[in-house]
Structure formats: C-alpha cells, structure tokens
Amino acid sequence: MLRVGGHSITKKLTRMNMLVSGAALLLACLAFVAYDVLAFRQAVVHNLSIQAQIAGSNSVSALLFNDPREVEKTLSALKAAPNIVSALIYTPEGQPFAAYWRDRGGQAPPLPAIPTGQTEAHWFKDGRVVLVHSIVFQGKPTGIVYMQRDLKDINERSARYAGIAAIVLLMCLLAALQFSSIFRKSVADPIVNLADLARTVSRDKDYSVRAALTGSRDELATLIETFNEMLAQIQERDGALQKAHNELEQRVQERTAELAATNKELEAFSYSVSHDLRAPLRGIDGFSLALLEDYADKLDADGKDYLHRVRAATQRMGILIDDLLSLSRVTRTEMRLEKADLGLIARSVAEELQKTQPERRAEFRIEEDLGAFVDSHLIRITLENLLGNAWKFTSKRESACIEFGRTQRDGGFTYYVRDDGAGFDPTYADRLFGAFQRLHDKNDFPGTGVGLATVQRIIHRHGGRIWAESAVERGATFYFTLMETRHRGA
Amino acid sequence: MKLICGIGPLRSAPRAGLTLSRSGHLSHLIPVLLAWSFIGVSSLQAQQSKPTEYEVKATYLYNFGKFVEWPAMATAANHDPFLICVLGKDPFGASLDAAIAGEAINGERVLAKRISKPQEALNCRVLFISSSEEAQLKEILTTLEKTSVLTVSDMPQFTRRGGMIQFVPEASRVRFEVNLTVAERAGLTLSSQLLKVAISVRRNSQPGD
Numbered sequence: 258m259l260r261v262g263g264h265s266i267t268k269k270l271t272r273m274n275m276l277v278s279g280a281a282l283l284l285a286c287l288a289f290v291a292y293d294v295l296a297f298r299q300a301v302v303h304n305l306s307i308q309a310q311i312a313g314s315n316s317v318s319a320l321l322f323n324d325p326r327e328v329e330k331t332l333s334a335l336k337a338a339p340n341i342v343s344a345l346i347y348t349p350e351g352q353p354f355a356a357y358w359r360d361r362g363g364q365a366p367p368l369p370a371i372p373t374g375q376t377e378a379h380w381f382k383d384g385r386v387v388l389v390h391s392i393v394f395q396g397k398p399t400g401i402v403y404m405q406r407d408l409k410d411i412n413e414r415s416a417r418y419a420g421i422a423a424i425v426l427l428m429c430l431l432a433a434l435q436f437s438s439i440f441r442k443s444v445a446d447p448i449v450n451l452a453d454l455a456r457t458v459s460r461d462k463d464y465s466v467r468a469a470l471t472g473s474r475d476e477l478a479t480l481i482e483t484f485n486e487m488l489a490q491i492q493e494r495d496g497a498l499q500k501a502h503n504e505l506e507q508r509v510q511e512r513t514a515e516l517a518a519t520n521k522e523l524e525a526f527s528y529s530v531s532h533d534l535r536a537p538l539r540g541i542d543g544f545s546l547a548l549l550e551d552y553a554d555k556l557d558a559d560g561k562d563y564l565h566r567v568r569a570a571t572q573r574m575g576i577l578i579d580d581l582l583s584l585s586r587v588t589r590t591e592m593r594l595e596k597a598d599l600g601l602i603a604r605s606v607a608e609e610l611q612k613t614q615p616e617r618r619a620e621f622r623i624e625e626d627l628g629a630f631v632d633s634h635l636i637r638i639t640l641e642n643l644l645g646n647a648w649k650f651t652s653k654r655e656s657a658c659i660e661f662g663r664t665q666r667d668g669g670f671t672y673y674v675r676d677d678g679a680g681f682d683p684t685y686a687d688r689l690f691g692a693f694q695r696l697h698d699k700n701d702f703p704g705t706g707v708g709l710a711t712v713q714r715i716i717h718r719h720g721g722r723i724w725a726e727s728a729v730e731r732g733a734t735f736y737f738t739l740m741e742t743r744h745r746g747a
Numbered sequence: 748m749k750l751i752c753g754i755g756p757l758r759s760a761p762r763a764g765l766t767l768s769r770s771g772h773l774s775h776l777i778p779v780l781l782a783w784s785f786i787g788v789s790s791l792q793a794q795q796s797k798p799t800e801y802e803v804k805a806t807y808l809y810n811f812g813k814f815v816e817w818p819a820m821a822t823a824a825n826h827d828p829f830l831i832c833v834l835g836k837d838p839f840g841a842s843l844d845a846a847i848a849g850e851a852i853n854g855e856r857v858l859a860k861r862i863s864k865p866q867e868a869l870n871c872r873v874l875f876i877s878s879s880e881e882a883q884l885k886e887i888l889t890t891l892e893k894t895s896v897l898t899v900s901d902m903p904q905f906t907r908r909g910g911m912i913q914f915v916p917e918a919s920r921v922r923f924e925v926n927l928t929v930a931e932r933a934g935l936t937l938s939s940q941l942l943k944v945a946i947s948v949r950r951n952s953q954p955g956d
Contacts, residue, residue, distance in 0.1 A: 317940060323803070324922075
C-alpha cells in the first residue's frame with residue numbers, strides 16, 4: 258500500500274524524463290531530417306541545373322547548325338546519371354529538337370513556361386523534378402533544355418534517415434531510462450521515504466522518528482529538515498501537554514479525595530448530631546408530657562398552654578431531625594440499581610397521599626409503563642417529595658390536578674411532576690433545592706425545607722438533573738432526568 | 748582578347764529581356780511575337796515556311812562567326828563592323844542581309860558586303876566565295892594566304908583545294924566540312940563546338956591539292 262504511492266512519483270519522474278528527452282530528440286531528428294531533405298533537394302536541383310547548363314552549352318553549335326543527332330549523342334551521356342528520366346532540347350520556338358529517354362522513347366512533353374526575366378525554372382511534381390533551362394548564346398536565346406529527374410534517391414535517403422532517427426531515438430530513450438535511476442536516487446527516493454515516514458507518523462502517532470537527510474543542500478533537504486523540526490516541536494508540545502494533563506489529573510484526584518473525606522466527615526458529623534439530638538429532645542418531650550399528665554391540677558391554663566407549645570416545638574424539631582437523617586442517609590446509602598416502573602411507584606405514593614386527606618377532590622394523572630433503571634427506594638423518596646409538594650401546594654384549591662409523566666427531549670427522557678397549585682416566584686427558582694430554603698410561610702404550607710434538597714441529591718446520584726418552572730398562583734412543574742444509559746438499558 | 752568567341756556567354760544574363768515561350772499557346776503569343784520582332788523579320792519568315800537552301804546558308808555564315816576566334820592583329824585593324832563578304836555572283840540575294848539585320852557578334856555590328864575582287868576581301872572576317880569564281884579559286888586563295896579571312900564556299904572539293912569551310916548538302920539539310928590546317932595556318936581558332944557538328948575535319952591538305 259505504501260509502496261504503491263511511493264512508486265507513482267518515481268514513475269512520474271521517469272515518464273517526465275522520457276517524455277522531455279523523447280520530445281526534444283524527436284524534434285531534433287525531424288528538424289535534422291527535414292533540413293537534410295531540403296538541402297538534398299536543393300543540391301539535386303543545383304546538380305540538375307548544372308547538367309542542363311552543360312547539355313545546353315554543348316548543344317549550342319548543333320542547334321545553330323541544325324544537327325539534332327549531335328545533340329542526341331551529347332544527351333546520351335546522361336545514361337551515367339540514372340536518376341534522369343528524360344532530357345530534351347527544344348528550339349527557341351518550342352519545337353522539340355532532340356531527346357533522351359532513360360527507359361524508352363516517349364512523347365515530347367509540353368514545355369512549361371519559364372517565368373519572365375529568368376533563364377531557368379524548376380517544379381517538383383509527382384515525385385519528380387522538372388527543370389527547364391533557357392540556352393542563351395551570344396546574348397540570344399538559342400534553345401531550351403528540358404530535364405526530368407526522379408526523386409527515388411531522395412526518398413530512399415529520407416527513409417534511411419527516418420530509420421536512423423528511430424534507432425537513435427530508441428537508444429536515447431533507453432539511455433534516458435537508465436539515467437532516470439539517478440534522478441530517482443536524488444529526488445524521488447527522498448520524497449518517497451518522506452511520504453512513508455509522514456504516513457507512519459500520522460498512523461502510529463509516533464513523533465520520535467526522524468527522516469534521514471540526503472547529502473545535497475537543496476529544497477528537498479530543507480523540506481526534510483523542516484519536517485524533522487516540525488516533528489521535534491510536536492514531540493515537545495506533546496510531552497508538555499501530557500505532563501500538564503498528568504499533573505491536572507493528579508491534582509483532581511487529590512482534591513476529589515480531600516473533598517470526599519471532608520464530605521464523609523461532615524455527613525458523619527451531621528448524622529451523629531441529628532442522632533444525638535434525639536435523646537435530649539425525647540427527654541424534653543417526655544418530661545413535658547409527664548408534667549401535663551401528673552401535675553395538671555397544679556398548673557393553671559397558661560402553664561398548660563406553655564407546656565403544649567414546648568411539646569409542639571419538640572415534635573417539630575423531631576421531624577426536622579428525621580428529615581436531616583433521611584437526607585444524610587440518601588447520600589450515605591449504597592445505590593442498588595434495578596429496573597422499576599416509575600408510574601407504579603407514583604401511583605402507590607398518590608394512593609397514600611389520598612388516604613391522608615380522603616375528603617380532598619384531587620385528580621392524579623399518572624402515565625403508565627415508565628420503566629427505568631434506578632434505585633427504586635431512592636426514587637420512591639423522590640416521588641414522595643415531589644408528589645407530596647404538589648399535594649401540599651394544591652391543598653388550598655377546591656379541586657386539583659397533579660400529573661406525572663415523561664417526555665422525550667434532547668435525545669433523552671425528561672420526567673415531570675406538574676400541579677395547578679400555588680406555584681412560586683421564578684426569581685427564586687435557584688434557591689429551591691438548597692437545604693432549609695423555603696419560599697412559603699410555614700403557617701401557609703408546613704415543611705422543613707429539606708425535601709427538595711434530598712430530591713436533588715438523589716437525582717444527582719442517578720446522574721441526572723433537576724429544575725423547576727413556575728409562576729405565582731399558576732402551578733409548578735418539576736422536571737428531572739436520569740442518566741441516559743440507564744434508560745437505554747431499561 | 749575581347750573578341751573571343753565561344754560558349755562563354757552562356758553564363759551572362761540575356762541582354763534584352765527576351766521571353767522564351769512554347770508555341771501553340773495563345774497566352775504566350777504576344778511575348779513570342781515580341782521576341783520574333785526583336786530577332787528579325789527573316790527569322791519570322793524562316794519559321795513560317797521551310798527556309799530555302801540559301802537562307803540556311805546565310806544564317807550559317809553568320810553563325811560561323813560565333814565559333815571562330817580571329818588573331819588580335821586582324822581584329823585590331825578592322826574593328827567594327829564585322830564584315831561578311833560575298834565574292835562573285837551573289838546567290839543569297841536579300842536573304843543574307845535579312846539574316847544579319849540588326850545582329851552583332853561580340854558586340855560588333857554585322858554587315859554584308861558584295862565584292863568582285865579578292866583584294867577587297869582583306870577587311871572581311873568571313874568570305875563566301877561564289878561558285879562563279881571556281882575558276883579563279885587558286886588565285887583568290889593565294890591572295891588571301893597571309894590574311895585571317897575565314898573562307899567559305901559551296902563549290903565541290905573546296906576544302907580539299909585550300910578552302911576552310913565547305914557547305915555540303917545532305918538530304919534536306921545543309922551541312923559543312925572543315926579544313927582545320929588551313930584555318931590554323933591563317934591564325935584562326937575554330938571552336939571544338941563547331942568542329943563537332945562538321946561532317947568531317949581535314950588536317951593535312953595542302954593548298955592547291
């Protein structure tokens with residue numbers, strides 16, 4: 258796979274070499290052959306012209322003294338020039354005077370006109386050259402020489418040259434092919450190696466490797482050096498990043514451990530405090546009751562009233578301590594995740610709520626089949642709190658409607674508990690979930706302000722989020738999510 | 748040496764812009780006519796009907812001049828015109844004058860002259876001895892012995908008898924034979940071109956043979 262990519266540039270270089278040298282050679286050969294053919298043609302015409310001049314000069318007296326046989330004798334010497342097809346002498350008036358035919362006698366050809374002002378003209382036609390030369394003797398036109406020569410030798414020569422050119426071209430291309438290995442060593446191989454290395458680095462993320470330097474000081478060497486420098490920089494940065502990451506990780510772990518320890522201490526402290534507060538409280542309550550029962554006759558109405566108040570306060574404090582213990586327990590107990598139907602739990606909670614105040618006209622609309630992967634004990638506490646709140650804050654209404662359901666939002670499930678009760682001022686929505694935070698007067702709606710704090714802890718322990726939307730006297734909606742993977746698993 | 752004749756002029760450009768033309772093409776008729784008018788009326792007539800024997804001979808007389816080199820002494824004495832003389836009864840008539848009208852050899856005007864005595868032939872370059880003078884041939888040749896006059900005749904046995912060029916009829920053509928020894932003795936140089944077209948060239952005959 259790597260080699261294929263590597264070969265392509267080598268092939269390209271070789272092909273480029275061959276193409277350039279081939280084109281140059283071909284052009285050179287073409288120019289050479291063309292020049293030679295042209296020069297040879299010129300030489301042929303020149304020689305033919307000389308032959309015509311000689312034949313003309315030698316025919317002057319014969320022309321003037323009307324002796325065609327003598328001219329024919331002269332012309333027959335042209336047998337020595339096998340390319341001459343025919344040679345004829347005409348009188349100045351254009352009448353054929355004497356003729357020579359290489360092969361066998363023919364009809365005297367019509368005499369082409371020589372352009373005015375010239376004594377000689379030639380034409381290339383049908384693989385032959387025709388030359389017409391005017392014989393001028395003593396300033397007077399005395400006759401005309403007509404000569405026809407074939408171009409077999411030129412054509413043979415051209416063919417021979419084309420053959421030689423082809424052989425030279427082939428040999429030069431073979432040589433170029435050989436020389437291209439030098440290019441490969443100095444250009445292609447370093448590039449191929451560099452490409453291989455880059456691919457390896459990219460694939461293995463190993464920045465410690467380095468490309469080998471070539472001997473020469475060219476752009477390729479610069480490229481390799483820069484590449485190596487880049488690798489070094491990446492390696493350095495990678496190291497620094499890894500170090501920073503490790504440090505951060507360690508610090509987080511330390512902090513987490515510290516935090517966990519502190520949290521544990523705090524929880525243990527609050528548990529023991531709550532637990533230990535119970536005993537004296539029981540004492541206060543017990544002895545207040547004893548006073549009321551055993552010394553009722555010795556106390557006046559005010560005394561009895563004070564004792565009743567002491568007892569109410571101790572009982573409230575008892576509930577508060579229970580809530581605190583519950584909150585503490587929620588955080589401390591082990592999570593036991595299992596598949597549970599939240600709708601089923603909600604219905605059981607709703608039934609219990611209705612039992613406490615059977616006279617109230619309140620309707621529960623609870624969705625069915627809300628399976629999730631949760632700690633069902635903790636989720637029950639959550640629903641007790643949320644549905645209990647809804648029940649509590651709708652208590653001033655003639656009739657109430659409390660909903661529990663699930664919607665799909667942002668790719669996950671969101672559960673909601675909605676009521677049409679008193680609601681709350683949304684400005685304080687962020688204070689809802691703090692312990693001992695209350696938005697309503699305890700005389701309007703009783704409570705310790707620990708419930709929603711407990712709920713938030715449970716939801717957080719399930720990897721979820723809780724928030725609320727409301728407006729005063731417009732009801733409230735509490736939303737919570739659970740860790741997504743749990744739903745998927747469910 | 749300025750009067751050297753021969754084939755040299757081939758290399759020189761034509762003096763007048765003569766146009767050669769093939770016959771039978773209407774488009775070239777005008778240049779042909781121009782050329783002919785330049786060459787001369789006699790040529791025109793010669794082309795159109797078969798030339799008579801003496802028309803041919805007249806042309807030959809003139810053409811001989813082109814292939815013969817006279818010694819410098821002879822040419823210096825009578826430079827221009829180039830005289831072609833006819834001794835005795837003139838067989839050419841107007842055809843000789845027609846043949847040479849307007850012609851020149853080596854830049855010298857060519858003129859014809861009729862003479863009756865050999866003494867008058869001293870200025871001539873070419874002398875045609877008419878058959879009417881056959882009886883006096885020996886005297887005539889003796890008179891011209893020390894001169895450089897090219898002697899031409901159509902009387903039989905002319906070269907054998909000390910003449911230089913003799914016309915010989917052959918079929919429908921006119922040919923000639925040459926006595927080179929006599930010509931050389933007179934200081935004349937006959938071009939090989941001329942000798943090439945002669946029927947025969949004698950080299951050893953003595954005058955009065």
